[in-house]
Amino acid sequence: MKKVLVWTFAAATIMAASSVMAARDSISIVGSSTVFPFSKVVAERFGRATKFKSPTVESTGTGGGFKQFCGGVGVSFPDISNASRRIKPAEFENCQKNNVKDVVEVLIGYDGIVIANSVKSKQVTLTRKDLFLALAKKVPNSDGSESLIDNPYKTWKDVNSTLPANKIEVLGPPPTSGTRDAFVELAMEGGCKKFEWIAALKKSDKNRYKEICHIIREDGAFIEAGENDNLIVQKLNANKNALGIFGFSFLDQNSDKVQASFVDGTEPTFETIADGRYPVSRPLYFYVKKAHVGLIPGIAEYLAEFTSEKAWGEEGYLTEKGMIPLGDEERARIGKAVAGMEPLKSL
Structure with a gap:
């Protein structure tokens, strides 16, 4: 009986969290002012070409973005944080401390x-x-x-x-x-x-x-x-x-x-x-909160758009905005990892 009660409580907690998350119907992106124009153009194209709302993209600076992103899991916290440098160990530890456990790192190009x-x-x-x-x-x-x-x-x-x-x-x-x-x-x-x-x-x-x-x-x-x-x-x-x-x-x-x-x-x-x-x-990056994928609508699809050849490829529309693309092998490797939502293990 005790096990059933524990399971019921856990399930109710997850369902409640899912219900709260579902209250937000668009992706929230914060972070680097350098990555902002790249993220913004992908968001705009994504919004026009799919059934999902265009993500909200805010230019808060890399450090400010990580502070918000690592604050916790739930509708009050961003889904993605843009970064013009790699996440620092202290920032990654702050994520872990606040239960942001599975963070997916995406290297997108160079600047x-x-x-x-x-x-x-x-x-x-x-x-x-x-x-x-x-x-x-x-x-x-x-x-x-x-x-x-x-x-x-x-x-x-x-x-x-x-x-x-x-x-x-x-x-x-x-x-x-x-x-x-x-x-x-x-x-x-x-x-x-x-x-x-x-x-x-x-x-x-x-x-x-x-x-x-x-x-x-x-x-x-x-x-x-x-x-x-x-x-x-x-x-x-x-x-x-x-x-x-x-x-x-x-x-x-x-x-x-x-x-x-x-x-x-x-x-x-x-x-x-x-x-x-x-x-x-x-290098330029963005980081994704895996816990939000499937709960906030469109995250997986946004990632697919950003890592498509038409976007980040050698002749993709992001190069027109000034982003220096990754090499073919690097794009293929990272694209595969993103599709599998492989989280960052450590720094």
Whole structure:
């Protein structure tokens, strides 16, 4: 009798949860502003071509998206979280803690992080070392000693004598953004490692190493412009001396207004990002809550649309939006895993 009661209670709980979930009749997607335009166009096409409502897509930033997504299971929480970097171990653990157990990871393609300025200005050529020295909170002492000082550089010429004497003004994303995380890791750290004594700290004192390489100055040289990359484009158009940080897709969509800087001798293009020559490039993802599949209408069908050749293929409509596609074998492997809803086991 006790077993029957336990089973009845469990079944009732599941049925109640299903009933609550069914109260929402469209997919809820949050997360990365970089992945937003790709997710949005898939959502729109999906809504027009199927019996399901178009998913609601919100640009909250990667970190903000994971915070909502990992908050729990149920109608109050998003079904999918877009990300311009891989989920962090702490975020994955937060999901597990809040009973978001089966999370499906979907690598969708690649993007480059561009450092751009107005087309009214001269195109800029930078190195990752230049970017680190211009934007780090603390930089190596110019006397050659293995010590740090508060960043004293006011102009680009102060950083590198071959650069113009323009004031350092860089518009970029906030700490909640995956673009910020990727820029810090790929560009800032990439330049930071050029100093051998700092690079050596990665093995001996990793926390100190990250503190030096990852912390951006807060004296006005770096200006947080929110999660709206279109706003950065507008501000660059108004200020010809400023630089801005955003994803390649926004450059691709606004090439009449802004141009990309060369970084370490390479200009970000579809080809240089795809083959890895451009040094500030990163993978793009979205994450799916398996517990919601079959309860919130259309999730499996949305995933099928996103991972179809007409969408994410080499000549798919997402490439027209600036996404760099995965290789054929990678798409086939990931597409199969998505169709089978294989959850992420660990990081």
